[in-house]
Amino acid sequence: MSVKIIPVIMAGGKGTRLWPLSRASAPKQFIQVVGDRTLFQETLERVADPDLYEAPIVITNQDFRFQVAEQAREVGVDLSGILLEPVARNTAAAIAAAAFFLTARFGEDAVLQLLASDHEIDAGAHYRKAIEIARDTALSGKIVTFGITPTEPATGYGYIEQGEALETGAYRVKRFVEKPPVAKAEEMLAAGGFYWNSGIFMCKASLLLSELLAFAPEVYQAAQDAVSNAATDLDFARLDEASFSKSPDISIDYAVMEKTSNAAVVPSTFPWSDLGSWDAVWKLGEKDEGGNVVLGNATVVNSENSLVLSRSTHLAVQGLKDMAVIASEDAVYVGRLDEAQEVGKLVKKLAASKATSDLTQTHPTSYRPWGGYTSLLHGDRFQVKRLFVLPGKKLSLQKHFHRSEHWVCVKGTAEVTVGDKVMFVRENESVYIPQGELHRLHNPGKIMLEMIEVQTGSYLGEDDIVRVSDEFGREKN
DSSP states (O other): OOOOEEEEEEOOOOOOTTTTTOBTTBOGGGSOSSSSSOHHHHHHHHTOOTTTBOOOEEEEEGGGHHHHHHHHHHTTOOOSEEEEESSOOHHHHHHHHHHHHHHHHHOTTOEEEEEESSOEEOOSHHHHHHHHHHHHHHHTTOEEEEEEOOSSOOSSSOEEEEEEEOTTSOEEEEEEEOSOOHHHHHHHHHHOOEEEEEEEEEEEHHHHHHHHHHHOHHHHHHHHHHHHTOEEETTEEEOOHHHHTTSOOOOHIIIIITTOSOEEEEEEOSOEEOOOSHHHHHHHSOOOTTSOEEEEEEEEESOBSOEEEEEEEEEEEESOBSEEEEEOSSOEEEEEGGGGGGHHHHHHHHHHSTTTTHHHHOOSEEEETTEEEEEEEEETTEEEEEEEEOTTOBOOEEEOSSEEEEEEEEESOEEEEETTEEEEEOTTOEEEEOTTOOEEEEOOSSSOEEEEEEEEESOOOTTOOEEEEOTTOOSOO
């Protein structure tokens, strides 16, 4: 049997390049951009072939731990482990920690594949062939990167120049090139032998760790200590914060790939995109006769080469050309597709203002280990939410000092605890929770429970929660 690959999925980023859909609390890997799966779920499904892969390891941060577990459950993919980064330290420390973690489970010569959770990839025959070449090259003692065949002189990607051919079908890496100006990119495409750096790597764990020890010993030591002192929390492994924090904040490219003499590249022709901007989404999408990509609730007339997307309000668009119009529940973005890389500047301006900073941080829909909620209406001394509770899940036993709540069941059956009473609330029935009263919501059924919650009171912040008992071990929200 061929050696199986252990996927290591990086899922801790908090990017906002696809604002207003992506926010700091709802990054692009966990949202649906194209299709009915999130990018993270598509990544999980891509590495779910049991003939090729072991169960994946996911590296994320505490804020996303329940989203990772729930989204994996939704697509039926078992995980080898979920590592929680206590602080952000770029990719080198996270990857080093994953290498130590999987070495303990699979041995030093385990072959790992490092991949992002937010890339769009066609995992067909070309992808599988590239994976098999990379595995053989990794087993021969190389750290392999996947070089995507360029389709245009893109300036948003780093490039890799190939060197001499290897017996496996890969090539030695001659050099890495930083993101180039357009003239330099055009020159490289004309010369040939240059590829986009996909950020996907494959190697034996032992080689990666030995190269880290040689070129980035502080990263190596911090990661080793963080794994040795990790704490188990439900299905998660919490890396030790004191140890992990000592790692330099550097990427794996800078720490190892640009310094090692064992780098190899597999030229790859499979369709790939990092979906780093709205123009990338437009390029990937299915276009109508006018070149428009229309997703969700939208009607488009007399328009050309535009991206129109709405997950909530219906958008009616007329007479646009080369534009992006994106609507979330609480914000709309309108901009030129050729300026889509500049969304980050707009987000920074929004974040700098107290009136709009929340639009860059929080999404109207927030996920919790029991399900989540969507904010529907917010006013002076009241707000309305839609709660959705997964089958068998329950919220913590809690109370609030500054608000009372009214719950109306709209789907399913709720088991509600109020004080010392436990009752069932069925569709079209309601219950009142007085201010300061202990209460709990539980979904005992087999379908999603949906409740409309009306909060009233002098303070409605999410931090007005006192938990008496919680099956998820949370201290706040």
